[in-house]
Amino acid sequence: MMDYRPGTTIYGSTPSWLDCLRRGFCRRCPRCGEGRLFSGYLSVPESCGRCRLAFDPIRADDAPAYFTIFLVGHVVVPGLLMMEQWYAPPTWVQLSIWLPATLILTLGLLPYIKGAVMAAIWSSKATG
Numbered sequence: 001m002m003d004y005r006p007g008t009t010i011y012g013s014t015p016s017w018l019d020c021l022r023r024g025f026c027r028r029c030p031r032c033g034e035g036r037l038f039s040g041y042l043s044v045p046e047s048c049g050r051c052r053l054a055f056d057p058i059r060a061d062d063a064p065a066y067f068t069i070f071l072v073g074h075v076v077v078p079g080l081l082m083m084e085q086w087y088a089p090p091t092w093v094q095l096s097i098w099l100p101a102t103l104i105l106t107l108g109l110l111p112y113i114k115g116a117v118m119a120a121i122w123s124s125k126a127t128g
């Protein structure tokens with residue numbers, strides 16, 4: 001009989017919090033590390049295709065967006081300020097660099113951070 005409790009693998013052992021985080025960041029199931037965590041860009045399937053871990057109770061809500069904004073803001077704002085301080089380029093140059101950078105970083109990081117947040121939630125047994 002498979003063990004479906006949060007924080008356990010299909011083999012009954014408990015993956016470490018760091019292993020779960022790594023699996024989630026790679027957008028893989030936090031329990032088995034093989035099933036896909038997303039069926040689309042950010043769409044979460046009902047369960048893991050490999051170990052049948054139910055993903056429905058793992059609700060990340062707005063946390064991935066907060067963490068993504070936090071990280072992207074700590075890259076973009078210092079970059080913009082340093083460029084202004086060192087080169088003082090025209091505003092259109094700043095905007096043409098930092099607006100696309102913000103968009104690309106945000107959309108690029110969001111699925112990875114959502115996967116890591118979901119894995120951390122599952123690993124800490126904070127589901128439901």
Ligand SMILES: [Zn+2]
Pocket residue numbers: 029030031032033034035048049050051052053
């Ligand atoms: Zn799985």
